[in-house]
Amino acid sequence: MNPKEYHFKLPRTKTPKNITIPEVWYPGVQQMWEKSTSKRIYNPIFGIKAVVIHATAGHSSDGAMSVMRNGRASWHWLVPDENEEAHENLVWACAPETLTAWHVRNSISHPDVNQGKNKTNHWSLGIEIVNSQVQDPFSDWQVKITADIVKYCWAKYPNLEHVLSHAMLDPSRRTDPGILFPWEEFKAQVLDSNFEDMLVFQDDVEAKSKEISELTFEDLHFTDLCS
Numbered sequence: 001m002n003p004k005e006y007h008f009k010l011p012r013t014k015t016p017k018n019i020t021i022p023e024v025w026y027p028g029v030q031q032m033w034e035k036s037t038s039k040r041i042y043n044p045i046f047g048i049k050a051v052v053i054h055a056t057a058g059h060s061s062d063g064a065m066s067v068m069r070n071g072r073a074s075w076h077w078l079v080p081d082e083n084e085e086a087h088e089n090l091v092w093a094c095a096p097e098t099l100t101a102w103h104v105r106n107s108i109s110h111p112d113v114n115q116g117k118n119k120t121n122h123w124s125l126g127i128e129i130v131n132s133q134v135q136d137p138f139s140d141w142q143v144k145i146t147a148d149i150v151k152y153c154w155a156k157y158p159n160l161e162h163v164l165s166h167a168m169l170d171p172s173r174r175t176d177p178g179i180l181f182p183w184e185e186f187k188a189q190v191l192d193s194n195f196e197d198m199l200v201f202q203d204d205v206e207a208k209s210k211e212i213s214e215l216t217f218e219d220l221h222f223t224d225l226c227s
């Protein structure tokens, strides 16, 4: 499959709201935001329309982050490579979702995506996967966790519709995430709507809401709150 054709749409089905992904801030990344992100020109929840999938064309998370440190580009999540300690454990959160990261050129657009609007960074989230793109297969975990990040976004952003490659948006300059990225498998994992292993504290939430529903009117008086 040609990476320039990597694109699918998310149906507007009901998704669970209490889900999470194993994300941790990349060490020291907060200091990079001032020169590598900007304020979104759209509402940071209702204005999100797309998730763009990238591959770094490099060999390490640290290598990718040096680009962000220099303020040349940025992204919301970085998926570590299979030879890194974080692999199979966590993804690096790199920019706050509420801010615009710089993962796509501002001038480009695609007629099939968000009515051909440009300034994609302002209405999208970007995921970078560490992969050299030279005879470097993606690990099963990299594919799975990338699908999980997309599911997390799907559950969180009510107007999120498009999942696509950087190559589709910028075909004259980019090929990422590349021909070795198993797009059909990835798409199937996202659309299977199985959020089971992403649910957080499900039992706690259920127990707590049962407890609250059993409270009497007197219990709910908060006259004692400040005593």
Ligand SMILES: [Zn+2]
Binding pocket: 053, 054, 055, 103, 166, 174, 176
């Ligand atoms: Zn890219």
